[in-house]
Amino acid sequence: MTSATRTGLSLLAAAGFLAVDLASAFAQEGYGRNRRGNGDVMLVTPEGEILDYMPGSDEVRTMRDRRGRTVLVDNWGNVVATVVPSEGYGAYRRQQEADVYSNRRTRDRGYGYSEPGDVTGSIPDYRDPAYRDVVPPSVERNELPNSLPGLIDGDEQAAIDPQYDQPMRQSMPPAISVKSKSRAEITALQVFLDREGFSPGVIDGKMGSNVTKAIEAFQQSTGETLDPNNTEDILERLRMNGGLPITSYTITAADASGPYVASIPDDYAHKAMLPHMSFTSTTEMLGEKFHMDETYLRELNPGVDFTIPGTIIKVINPGENRKEKVARIVADKARKQVLAYDAADKLVAAYPATIGSSDTPSPSGTVNVERIALNPGYTYNPKINFKQGNNDKILTLQPGPNGPVGTVWIALSRPTYGIHGTPEPSKIGKTQSHGCVRLTNWDATELAKMVSVGVTVEFVD
Structure with a gap:
């Protein structure tokens, strides 16, 4: 190992990283x-x-x-x-x-219509595994708070509109396999990719498909090959663009005071009673602020009380948001990734995404961005949507990061479909949605500020 590598890793260790077996x-x-x-x-x-x-x-x-x-x-x-x-x-x-x-x-589905700032959502039934163990009733039929509706007609949902041409998937240079690397080294890699605009999703020091996809997108954009095993090179790149991957942060009085809610209930009637769909804790807020997995935040700061103003903690340093102007978006269903291109058709950003499912797929073909809403509310209408619990009235859910669509709603020209945030960033790219495109709240916010009405969104199967 070179002296530069040893120095870089010692700095990472001094910052509080945990070296673990990958x-x-x-x-x-x-x-x-x-x-x-x-x-x-x-x-x-x-x-x-x-x-x-x-x-x-x-x-x-x-x-x-x-x-x-x-x-x-x-x-x-x-x-x-x-x-x-x-x-x-x-x-x-x-x-x-x-x-x-x-x-x-045979599946019973519900569908709805979405508008910016007043999002109407429907969530179809999920799979019923008919558990042998005793399970709460919500297991057999439950709504998913981080999903959005499909189309008004279930048959239309899987159809390709005749006026849409089916885009072709663009192959990407394969990423080099990561060999045995410490958690600190993987974290440095994740931070580098995040700063470059090729999001690995939540930063947690773990190697997975979201990191691999980010590497491939970076290579596609730059034309160079990134060796994720070359920690010396990655640390040098970080030094030239924002410094070490973690930094110190002092918890402020505003951080500690919130506002927060005690918990986010499952029932929509109970959700509607909340004054806002805010974070439930300081750690949840800080994790999202710094693009971190909440558990990883706690691991980097063992024994810390995050509710005390003035407390100095270690957090990820993700860098500034990208500011390129996006002219075209590709939602790649197979890759579970959203790709953003500028007017010269250069790939400028990429985000891991949850895009539809086998039961409620996203549309195919090309649509357009129609509206962009930051911090949107959410309206439940039982006459349009699914029947959730005993709710038979229209319910209005207040805005907030823990709302069904997170902090962003980018409405598409195909009714009820959009690109939006989620209250569960750690599951992006690893679970399924119900037709729409889910990103982490921070990725959705970054993308929303880079697009404008009329930008094309191509769904690639």
Whole structure:
């Protein structure tokens, strides 16, 4: 290791980074052994994709579905992944395809119409895994607070409008595989990409598909090959553009005072009673402010009380927002990434995204940006939307980062579709939505300030 590398890493360590084995960041490197004890298992999402991260014990519960399979379920009752033996993955996919085909005919859906600043949303039923364990009623039928409606007609939702030409996906230079790197080194890589406009999503010091996609987009834009294993080069790039990846921050009285809400309820009637859909804690606010995973923020500051003004903490230094003018947006469904191009058709920014699902897909073809709303409210209308609980009246949810569409709503010319934020940034690019395009709140805000009405949005299958 060169002296420059040793110096850079020592500075990172002095700033409070935790050096950990990267193996824990990869869900496929042994979630467990299968029942026969003769091979590893994989975590497979409801869409049939292999999960590329390990959900924490505070994020999921382990349950059984009607076939006796182990499933991971989040706090809202959504299936995050099914535990499948490696050798049985092919059979699982065939069964899943049969399930999806059957469910398309019988699934009860709700749809709505969206407007900026007064977003009407509908959230269709999610998958019902028919758990064997005792589960709260919301598991079998629940609304997803970070999703938006599909189209007014379910059949139209998967259709391609005749006047739209189907855009072609642009291949990107593959990223170099990351070898064994410390968490500090991965964090430096994530911060570098974030500063360059190629978002890795939440910064957590873990390698995953969102980081890989960001590297590929950076290479596509610059024409150079980025070696993620060359920490010396990455640290030098950071030094030339904003300095070290973390910095000190003093918690202010405004940070400590909020306003905050105690919690965000599931029921929309209860949501409507809140004065605002604000953050629930100082750590949640600071995590979003500095593009960080909230858990990682706590790990960098062990034992710290974040509610005391004057407390000095360590945070990520993400740098300034991008300010290029975007002329064209590509929502790549397969890559789960939003790509932003300028008038010269140069890729200037890229963001990990959650784009539709197999049951409620996003549109195909080209649409346009019609309206842009920052800090939008949200209106629930049971005559248009799904039936949520016992609610039978129109409900107005106040604006806030924990609202169903986060801090941004970019309305598209296809009714009920838009690009928006989310109250759950750590799940971007790793779960499914219901037709719209979800970004982290900070990425959605950056993009909203770079686009204008009339910008084209191309959905690529």
